Each structure stands twice: as C-alpha cells, then as structure tokens.
Amino acid sequence: MEIYRSGILAGILTEENSQHYVFSYDDNYFNDANKPAISLTLPKTQKDYSSEFLFPFFFNMLSEGVNRKLQSTQLKIDEEDNFGLLMATAQYDTIGAVTVKPITAK
Numbered sequence: 001m002e003i004y005r006s007g008i009l010a011g012i013l014t015e016e017n018s019q020h021y022v023f024s025y026d027d028n029y030f031n032d033a034n035k036p037a038i039s040l041t042l043p044k045t046q047k048d049y050s051s052e053f054l055f056p057f058f059f060n061m062l063s064e065g066v067n068r069k070l071q072s073t074q075l076k077i078d079e080e081d082n083f084g085l086l087m088a089t090a091q092y093d094t095i096g097a098v099t100v101k102p103i104t105a106k
Contacts, residue, residue, distance in 0.1 A: 013058065022051075061086060072085060075089075
C-alpha cells in the first residue's frame, strides 16, 4: 500500500507474509530534505525498514476493542488481519497527517 503524508506520497508498505513487513520511503520523498520522517520510529536515516510484525506506527492507527470487532465484522476482514484492516480503514479519516491507499496499476 502507498503511504501518504499530508497528501504527498512518502513510501510503500508491503506485507511479504504475516511475519514480514517492509516500509520503503519513496525516492523523491526520501531525497527531499524539507520532508519530515513519517514517524519518530521510521526516521529518514535509511530508505528501507523491515519488521517481523506490522510496524508500531501503523499498528497504532488501528481501532481497538469493540470498534475493531465492529469494523472487522462490517468489512468482512479477519479481526487479526492488521494489514487488511489498515488498508480498509486508514484511507481517509485518520488522526494525523498519514493516510494509506492501495497501489493501483499505472
């Protein structure tokens, strides 16, 4: 999925499998010194990040408890599918400047 900060493409988040996630800053965003990092935990000191679990910054964009259960039921997404829930719920109305969008074929 594409990660946007204030409407500008900042990078790509990929779920390789349920135990491997990769976040890569977009070249233009990474090379622009005026563009801030998307989070303190993903600083612009390196272009690519890898993790065995969904990065905490993205995980914390997800609902919890009853709201998560309601979203997963309404959207027909497994409650444990963090990546799927992020894709479905963080496209428009998020707290902060970061949103996500599916990658579209160009």
